[in-house]
Amino acid sequence: MSKVKYYYDPESLSYRKIERKKRTTFKYAFLFLLAACLFAFGFVFIAGQYIESPKEKALKRELQNMQFQFEILNKKMDEAEAVLANVADRDNNLYRVYFEANPIPDEQRKAGFGGINRYKDLAGYDNSKLIMETTKRLDILQKQIVVQSKSLDEVALLAEEKEKLLAAIPAIQPVSNEDLTRMASGYGMRTDPFTKVRKMHKGMDFTAPRGTPIYASGDGIVVRADSGSSGYGKHIRIDHGFGYISLYAHLYKYNVRKNQKVKRGDLIGFVGSTGRSQAPHLHYEIRKDGVNINPINFYYGSLTAEEFSEMLEHASMENQSLD
Template sequence: MANKKYIFDPESLTYIAVDVSLRAKMKKYLPYVLSGALIGIIVFGVMAFVGYATPVEKLQARQIESMQNKYELLYGRIDEANETLQRLAALDDSLYRTMLGEHALDSQVRQAGTGGTNKYADLENTSTPEEVIASFKKLDDIVAKMNVQEGSYKDLFKKSLVNMDRLQRLPAIIPVANWDLKRIGSGFSPHRYHPILKRWRPHEGIDLIANSGTDIYASADGKVKTVRFSDSFGKMVVIDHGYGLETLYAHMSKQKVKRGQKVKRGEVIGKVGSTGLSGGPHLHYEVHLKGKEVDPVKYFFSDLTPDEYKAVVAQAQSVENTME
């Protein structure tokens, strides 16, 4: 019955059964099926590739984007804190420990390892985002390094209390007035060009450019060891500060101290000049530690802020020709 169709015959005024084949049915309905399938494919493509999202999905996307922005801001702040801590550590090693004759902390101690059991296991076993876990790790690393730095400062403070005399005998000031920091000549280097001898040789001090007659100050408390004239250094003075430290002042126009005289930091000991093998008025200044020349700039911590200290170092290292 389902495969038959009836049509009305006007001549006999009756319904006549007509067989409908499967092929005929397919031919009749196939366009509708194909049209429906095509529409379905188009709708699926639009939803999949155009990015249709429900209001809830849109809200979630905005929340995710906001959290990512906050994570990036947090990472930036953590990096800034870490950079500040690194600068403090560098000053501690290069300045404060130098003041007390202490060696720099071992790099492994500075790293302050936080090994052992995995303290983040509980977070990793839950649905905690990786960004949150990474933030905890970075903050814990900074806190560990801060604890090391705090311990270093406490140790140095204790040692400073029993080394006040030694601190007074450290060559901690620039021996000529040079407040704008623009008159720094050649710095300490194993390889500098001598303008008079016309050859490269070690430069074992720092040149401080100043007008003839400018006051020269003792950079620390001590006792005058040498007052003499040298063919190369011209009029020069050497001060013994004790603890293996000596300072040398060369190319003076006048020497205003005598051998054996005790001097205080900041006391005038002579005048800037250009005596000896000199290319112009300046003070050649050296620091000797246990008989060996060391970079004087490392001791300029009383006169300079950290930024000024970096500027002096950069300027001294940039000049290739000495003044002598």
């Protein structure tokens, strides 16, 4: 119960009760409520600035963890970019050089993404720059990986083709040195044994006894094994692919048939003197894309350096051919 207050009235020489006006009471109540509201607002404001709620603490920890994870991701991308750069360097300067393929230019490997802003949806946040830069790096890295992957697929295909090519090229001497009497005539202008006129000799003649084994000089398919070509007598032609064909003429007999697959070093026939031939020997030719080329450049698979030098000396002599 509120206390009743009095005051002394000198005119009446008595104490009178103090009567509080309603207006004053309302004024005091309003001021009290205003002060209370200001205090509450100030408390809430200060609490909001300096005192974190459990939810705010959890969100803050989550944000810090996100920033930490982005930093780790960027470090991993640094490592991935370094490894990819090393692979790209070997790809351009080793693999593609070996397989005679053009290197991939840096502009193609490291091209970014032009045109519209691909990352505008990531803008407007406190860490937008970090997120946008990381996303962009990741996109470029993924593109470089795709480019490199396709390049390695191409290199793998080139390696497979190179392996086939190396096996197919006629790279050995068709008559073994142990069975060879002599290398009678080389590629080039030679004297015809029948007309005594100098003309182009399109192959090499290997003198050997009748029945001496003849070997396929490279992998391929026998496309002819007959005597239907003028002057060659019984002869064999092997298609090695890649535009190469080897021809073996004046045979005594065959050891293969048409359409048969052969490997380098397989026995395909025997030396003879059929057709336009002066004595038992093997006439051997190599053709590339239909044009005769010098077979002496293809013996790296069976001759030593000394043997090759000796053959080169004999082949360069302008003597008489045997066919």
